[in-house]
Amino acid sequence: MRHFSDPAQARHAPLRELHNGGWMDYAECPSRLEAMLAKLGPGEPARDFGLDPILAVHDPAYVAFLREAHALWRAAGREGDAMGYVFPVVGRRPLDLDRIDAKIGAFSMDASTPIAADTWAAAYGGAQSALTALDAVLAGDRAAMALCRPPGHHCGADYMGGYCYLNNAAIAARAAQARGLRRIAILDVDYHHGNGTQDIFYGDGEVLFASIHADPKTDFPFYWGHADEQGEGEGAGATLNLPLPQGTDWTGYAPALATALEAVRAHGADLLIVSYGADTFAEDPISHFRLAREDYTAMGAAIAALDLPTLVVMEGGYAVNALGANVSAFLDGIER
Numbered sequence: 001m002r003h004f005s006d007p008a009q010a011r012h013a014p015l016r017e018l019h020n021g022g023w024m025d026y027a028e029c030p031s032r033l034e035a036m037l038a039k040l041g042p043g044e045p046a047r048d049f050g051l052d053p054i055l056a057v058h059d060p061a062y063v064a065f066l067r068e069a070h071a072l073w074r075a076a077g078r079e080g081d082a083m084g085y086v087f088p089v090v091g092r093r094p095l096d097l098d099r100i101d102a103k104i105g106a107f108s109m110d111a112s113t114p115i116a117a118d119t120w121a122a123a124y125g126g127a128q129s130a131l132t133a134l135d136a137v138l139a140g141d142r143a144a145m146a147l148c149r150p151p152g153h154h155c156g157a158d159y160m161g162g163y164c165y166l167n168n169a170a171i172a173a174r175a176a177q178a179r180g181l182r183r184i185a186i187l188d189v190d191y192h193h194g195n196g197t198q199d200i201f202y203g204d205g206e207v208l209f210a211s212i213h214a215d216p217k218t219d220f221p222f223y224w225g226h227a228d229e230q231g232e233g234e235g236a237g238a239t240l241n242l243p244l245p246q247g248t249d250w251t252g253y254a255p256a257l258a259t260a261l262e263a264v265r266a267h268g269a270d271l272l273i274v275s276y277g278a279d280t281f282a283e284d285p286i287s288h289f290r291l292a293r294e295d296y297t298a299m300g301a302a303i304a305a306l307d308l309p310t311l312v313v314m315e316g317g318y319a320v321n322a323l324g325a326n327v328s329a330f331l332d333g334i335e336r
């Protein structure tokens with residue numbers, strides 16, 4: 001299977017994140033990309049499809065903010081990474097506020113998504129990787145992988161969060177629709193619920209969002225991903241959340257996967273987009289499932305049995321030393 005990435009994706013390098021009230025090294029680190037490339041080989045470079053496919057998902061004011069945030073931070077006399085500390089939980093509205101701290105809060109859902117000097121370049125490169133891999137699938141490849149980093153599934157149309165700035169899976173889904181594919185399924189197997197992707201397609205009956213993730217009662221992002229969230233309006237029934245308890249291993253995971261795959265089949269999708277996270281791995285440092293490497297091959301094979309054109313988009317996975325092998329195991333399964 002061909003894979004795609006952009007060298008700019010390695011330039012996003014926040015130093016630290018707020019974790020349970022203290023500072024820790026930033027888990028979503030540049031060496032994640034290096035680790036995948038070391039195992040999978042250099043792959044192919046992303047081509048530049050421009051801003052339009054990004055703006056088909058994300059609010060222009062949010063994109064403008066992402067592009068200027070770090071410069072505004074520096075202009076305010078700050079050092080290091082731009083981070084917010086005030087969030088308009090109630091009454092968020094388009095106030096025209098100039099102070100960088102006000103802008104960050106308005107465009108974020110958490111304080112664990114810092115903006116460093118090259119964050120925009122990396123996020124932009126990752127989105128282009130997703131679009132390039134999509135192009136390979138639309139040109140006839142049965143499957144292709146975008147080694148996106150930073151990841152995308154936590155950010156919505158106008159907010160960042162959970163290490164995510166641009167929603168690569170959503171951008172690819174909308175681009176596929178612009179090229180004539182109507183019915184699309186997004187299967188999210190990252191450890192965390194893909195709240196941003198869910199938000200973007202919540203009222204859209206053409207795009208199924210099915211997610212298997214740690215129960216948000218115990219895990220980030222807490223406020224999304226509960227089983228009773230099933231879509232609204234035209235999208236009613238086109239969101240499927242399958243939360244699982246901490247400690248879940250393949251025995252508990254496989255039935256949920258079968259349920260999700262049955263929903264994808266029933267949706268009648270022309271294209272499958274997989275938001276793949278390797279943070280379900282037993283040794284992941286910030287997560288609490290117990291999948292083993294060979295489980296990723298079984299997961300890939302079960303997905304491949306759908307026999308749908310498949311775009312795989314990288315999300316999380318923080319056991320960096322195991323990341324390349326875990327991604328590779330998953331792709332082996334898809335290629336069976």
Ligand code: Q9C
Pocket residue numbers: 018019020112151152153154162163164190192220277279315316317
């Ligand atoms: N200790 C993805 O896997 N953690 N994002 C917040 C808490 C955020 C994970 C800090 C985890 C986000 C794409």
Ligand code: ZN
Pocket residue numbers: 190191192277279315316317
């Ligand atoms: Zn995750």
